[in-house]
Amino acid sequence: MSDIAELKCEACQAGAPTVTDAELAELVKQIPDWSVEVREGVMQLERVYKFKNFKLALAFSNKVAELAEEEFHHPSILTEWGKTTITWWTHAIGGLHKNDFIMAAKTDRLL
Numbered sequence: 001m002s003d004i005a006e007l008k009c010e011a012c013q014a015g016a017p018t019v020t021d022a023e024l025a026e027l028v029k030q031i032p033d034w035s036v037e038v039r040e041g042v043m044q045l046e047r048v049y050k051f052k053n054f055k056l057a058l059a060f061s062n063k064v065a066e067l068a069e070e071e072f073h074h075p076s077i078l079t080e081w082g083k084t085t086i087t088w089w090t091h092a093i094g095g096l097h098k099n100d101f102i103m104a105a106k107t108d109r110l111l
């Protein structure tokens with residue numbers, strides 16, 4: 001499979017399908033450091049990035065925020081001392097769209 005970090009997010013509206021189980025199984029292979037979580041019935045992608053202090057964690061959070069604005073797809077970003085937790089899902093469809101996997105792969109590239 002080609003590198004999904006090279007793809008752009010596509011427009012996604014309510015009614016678009018969430019990824020199928022087969023698609024999920026293929027896509028997660030490209031983002032091995034991410035875990036799939038289910039919160040209140042909503043499937044999400046999550047990764048915790050570790051840093052040496054708060055300032056470095058915040059700098060990374062800000063880079064992710066810039067990426068989110070570029071692609072107009074936005075994560076949950078939790079900045080703490082020494083770590084940033086990024087969570088991707090697609091609010092409009094209450095689950096995972098290919099966009100979320102693209103953004104997870106792009107987030108990894110910001111490190």
Ligand SMILES: C[C@H](O)[C@H](O)[C@H]1CNC2=NC(N)=NC(=O)C2=N1
Pocket residue numbers: 072073074075088089090091092093
């Ligand atoms: C109005 C606008 O299209 C929506 O709020 C966009 C913006 N960013 C988004 N980000 C994410 N992660 N999911 C969405 O459904 C989403 N929708």
